[in-house]
Amino acid sequence: MDTTSFHRLPESIQQIVLxxxxxEVQAGLERLDTAKKNGSLAPEETEALEGDIRRAAELRNRYSPA
Structure with a gap:
C-alpha cells in the first residue's frame, strides 16, 4: 500500500489518525478480553472482532513513520 499521500498530510493530522x-486496537482488545471472560460472543463474532483488530493494527503499522 502506498502511504505517500498520508505522509504528505500535516503531522497533526497524521497523529490524529494514528x-x-x-x-481502535486497544478498545477491540479490551472488548475481546471481556467477551472471552464472559463467553458473550459467538465464535463468528470473536473471529470478526479479531479480524477488525488485526486490520486496524496492520493499517497503523503501514502508516507509522519508517
Missing part, C-alpha cells in the same frame, strides 16, 4: 487506530 491515535485513532491505536484507540
Amino acid at each position: 491515535d485513532g487506530l491505536d484507540n
Whole structure:
C-alpha cells in the first residue's frame, strides 16, 4: 500500500489518525478480553472482532513513520 499521500498530510493530522487506530486496537482488545471472560460472543463474532483488530493494527503499522 502506498502511504505517500498520508505522509504528505500535516503531522497533526497524521497523529490524529494514528491515535485513532491505536484507540481502535486497544478498545477491540479490551472488548475481546471481556467477551472471552464472559463467553458473550459467538465464535463468528470473536473471529470478526479479531479480524477488525488485526486490520486496524496492520493499517497503523503501514502508516507509522519508517
